[in-house]
Amino acid sequence: MSQSPELVLAPGPHLHAPDTTARIMWWVNGSLAPAALWGVFVFGAGALVTIASSIAGAAGAEWLACRALKRRASLADGSATCTGLLLALTLPPAMPWWMPLLGGAFAILVAKMMFGGLGFNLFNPALAGRAFMMATFPLAMTGAWLAPRAHFAARLDAVTTATPLAVLKEHGLAAAMKLVAGPDYWSGLMLGFRPGSLGEVSAVLIALGATVLVARGIIGLAIPLGVFAGVVATTMWSGAPGLHLLGGGLWLGAFYMATDYVTSPSTRGGQWVFGFVIGALTGIIRMFGGYPEGICYAILIANALVPALNLWFRPRRLALAGSPS
């Protein structure tokens, strides 16, 4: 009788779906590549430095924290890279290299590792990093906007400019639309010939990446559609809902920040409410708050609602009379 001492004794199920945490994270990173490369294309090599230093800050902090806390190294799961990349895409394209480095390190050390690491953080680490940078480097974070490639935008002669949403807040719709280059206003807005954060400008490329994630079942549409609905509902009467939808970081926030698994609700019902709250808060901050852009703080505020939303929207138990708790 053949004895096989090398047989593996493991509990079932003995099959696993192809997706793992690392695989999901690297797909997210990959799907962001077109939008990131577009940022480098329209804003120049400085954008590449921002991306690289932000990722380096996040990944270095993750490695250091794992060493210091004597945890299993988690760099390979791609989540720190994802945080660094996402943070870079929300930043102005021209910054001194050490600022994104610090921002990335803050995002991982304070917003993620101090909460217990992957899966335990309450707030989106990339956006917490951005909020930290807004508080620490206010001038660089609000004044370092580059015009999209000058040869595409002949009518602008200054190198630095303001974002469409900032101009919309100060000078109105017509002035804001002047910032948009490209074939015409709307296609310029969609394609990303406008000043703005490094990775937010091309709605089309973000949508392309998001389509890949949706098609692979990595993200659902409940949160992004909820965000768009919330923005439309609050900005409908402002006269510029189109600019609110396309002129800021809404697409990047809705498809990539708000859908972060750890900091969003787990069930469909909670996801709709979460998305709508983010959209509505974004519109309210943009129109009535002190900042031209509100998606970052809207998501961070909504992150705090997630534990409650998970309690209110639980799966319906089959075969049970009355719900527990």
Next chain:
Amino acid sequence: MQTTDLLSFGRGGVHPGPHKQATAGRPIEPLPTPHEVRLPLLQHLGEPATPIVKKNDIVRRGQKIADGGATGVPIHATISGKVRPIEKYPHPTQVIAPAIVIQRQTVDPGELEFPEDPEWRACSSEEAIARIREAGIVGLGGAAFPTWRKLMPPRGSEPETLIINGAECEPYLTSDYRLMLAYPREIVEGSLAMARILRVARVLIGVESDKREAAEALTAACAQTDTGGIPVAVRLCAVRYPQGAERQLVEALTGRVMPAGALPTAVGVLVQNVATAVAVHEAVRFRRPLLDRVLTVTGPGIHTPCNVRVPIGTLIGEVVAYCGGMSDDATRVVAGGPMMGRALPRLDVPVIKGMNGLVMLTGRGPQESGFGPCISCGRCLEACPLGLEPDQVSLRVEAGRPLDTEPYGALDCYECGCCSYVCPAERPLVQFMQVAKSALRRSAAVKAIA
């Protein structure tokens, strides 16, 4: 036959790769008589059987060798030969347990004869149940509950629908499929025999739609059989795991949702597997005991995948040898399907009544490299067919608070494995559920004493 709308259950479920093509086209082949069989006294739920043979007795295939007692079933010699000393041997589910070992002799006296009872269709319910009990039949879908006990539901919970389970939703397995193609008449006759015992109003046979030929064979068999006024219908179900789980099949075929912790009789249904139906037909018509079972031997780690009929008690090593042996890179031998089956530590354990397949897997399995933290992706919540919360259960068990898991449904879990299958962090969610369940049950038992 219904071919347009496929029936299915309401929520959850997963679609693992079917992997059935390796054996779906292979008819059932008989295994040559093995050198020895080891027949554990406990292969069913209930009390173990009591041996009625002793060392050096010569027994013939089909002869009863152990008595079933009040709650169990008897055991029969599945090959002719000489009884070895009754000792403890490795057991596929109980680690080590007493078994009767029969060794083949050079002269084979052959199987006992089981002549047909010409009046078998007219035999009384009591007589039919006695024959099923004497034949040692248990649920052959995997649970191995004594069939005679299942066919005697307590007064007040008599079912009106008998469901015959031909879903075979586990990946890789094709034993029920080949059985439905080879013995459709016997399945229908066995189902009708059980329907007469239970006095149900109808029989529904549920088959997943990737086994359309089997459904057609069964439909043709229904048309050729005198059903005695009991309507028998074949229903096609969607290919979706765990379609063949009792709760999910009952919901798919009748639309009825079983209450938590209840048996199908709570909603007027009783479920039996197709292989059980074949065995019941043999028992009632010929008084022939359950001697063989059909096994799918498959997976990337076996040389020649096939569907094979083996005498119960045959050592798995002999079955593997018949299939050309295992490949060098085989790492796991799973008894049953890969979703709910259990990995075997060794090959010198016998095939028991409830074992429907052997799947040899290669490479690293899930969780072998450890598992990560929950990232709250919600996939387990979507996959759970019962709407339980494996993520919450796992977090509480990890935190050392298994008694706080009841609100999240730990006690309702029947371990289909959908949650572990989808978890991207490869968390062993089913095992967390098991830990929670046993802690909750132990605490309930302690409270009952105090």
